[in-house]
Amino acid sequence: MIQFLPFDTALFGYRVGKLQLDKAIAKMEAIKDQASTFDLIYVMGKPGLVKMGGWSPISTRVDWVKIIxxxxxxxxxxxxxxxxxxxxxxxxxxxxxxxxxxxxxxxxxxxxxxxxxxxxxxxxxxxxxxxxxxxxxxxxxxxxxxxxxxxxxxxxxxxxxxxxxxxxxxxxxxxxxxxxxxxxxxxxxxxxxxxxxxxAQIGLSTQKANNRAMNFYKSAGFQPVKETLIAHWRPGLKNSPDIH
The missing domain is CATH 3.40.630.30 (Gcn5-related N-acetyltransferase (GNAT))
Structure with missing residues (x-):
């Protein structure tokens, strides 16, 4: 379900939450009901799950690790x-x-x-x-x-x-x-x-669209270990996805 994010809410001045999609999209009616109380929701998960829900991706975060x-x-x-x-x-x-x-x-x-x-x-x-x-x-x-x-x-x-x-x-x-x-x-x-x-190890994250950073970390011996697709869902907008 949607996690309320007090730090982001206080910083931005409107209600922010996070929806983490780990294995499947379930209980969609309950999610839609809960979403109505938020102005912005970060939807995060495997690319297939995010796209399945109809959310428009903003970015793909890549996590890297290097053995020194x-x-x-x-x-x-x-x-x-x-x-x-x-x-x-x-x-x-x-x-x-x-x-x-x-x-x-x-x-x-x-x-x-x-x-x-x-x-x-x-x-x-x-x-x-x-x-x-x-x-x-x-x-x-x-x-x-x-x-x-x-x-x-x-x-x-x-x-x-x-x-x-x-x-x-x-x-x-x-x-x-x-x-x-x-x-x-x-x-x-x-x-x-x-x-x-x-x-013996060091980690970091970057955006997949940042080609300069991606090439830099690859040439420096970092290995990508995880990709997370991220969408920004605004339930109050007319073009917000009708998830089902």
Missing amino acids: QKTDLDSPDENQDIIQLSEQEASGALSLTDQEQLRELVLSSGQWSRFRQDPLLANQEYEKLYSTWWETIKAQKHRVIVGRKGGDLLGFITFRLLRGRGYVDLFAVRGSEQGKGIGRKLMNRVLQEVHALGF
């Missing part, structure tokens, strides 16, 4: 004198320049997010969600690695420990600097840090 190899730990550090990597104390005092550049990178890290791709989300949901996500990362003291050229912040990556492995939450390189190896350097640094903490 020895070659990840001693990879050459190209352009060492050009790009400097360092850990950023995100919860501490930041200069105005760092604050502005980090905010730009945080928002760009979700440019393929379903909250940005959905044209009907026009109440700054994307900006609210990623800004709050960044505040959560700071409050929970996730590790943040940044890449700089001189004093200019060109990229960042955040990670934490989750379910026995490292997990990357946010990862972005400034658009004008992409394709120059900065993302690879940031990821290699995280692999080294996770391994040093005693963990």
Whole structure:
């Protein structure tokens, strides 16, 4: 049945829920009755189940996992004198320049997010969600690695420990600097840090439509382990699917 999401509801200002389709679509009349109390419902599950219900997909989330190899730990550090990597104390005092550049990178890290791709989300949901996500990362003291050229912040990556492995939450390189190896350097640094903490695997998620990210993770040795199709269901709209 539909799970009420208090965080999303409070953040967006309207009632939000989630419908997880694990094995089959059942009790459709009960689902339709419950759905009438929501303004937005995330429908998530295997592609066949979501399409069977008549919902229009917004995105496909791909979950990746990588086993950290020895070659990840001693990879050459190209352009060492050009790009400097360092850990950023995100919860501490930041200069105005760092604050502005980090905010730009945080928002760009979700440019393929379903909250940005959905044209009907026009109440700054994307900006609210990623800004709050960044505040959560700071409050929970996730590790943040940044890449700089001189004093200019060109990229960042955040990670934490989750379910026995490292997990990357946010990862972005400034658009004008992409394709120059900065993302690879940031990821290699995280692999080294996770391994040093005693963990052998790292995971993350991305959107299947993000071809650049998909190719990057594949070339970095990540393996896709799960795909989840996601639709945004608005029961109050006239074009909402008449599920049966």
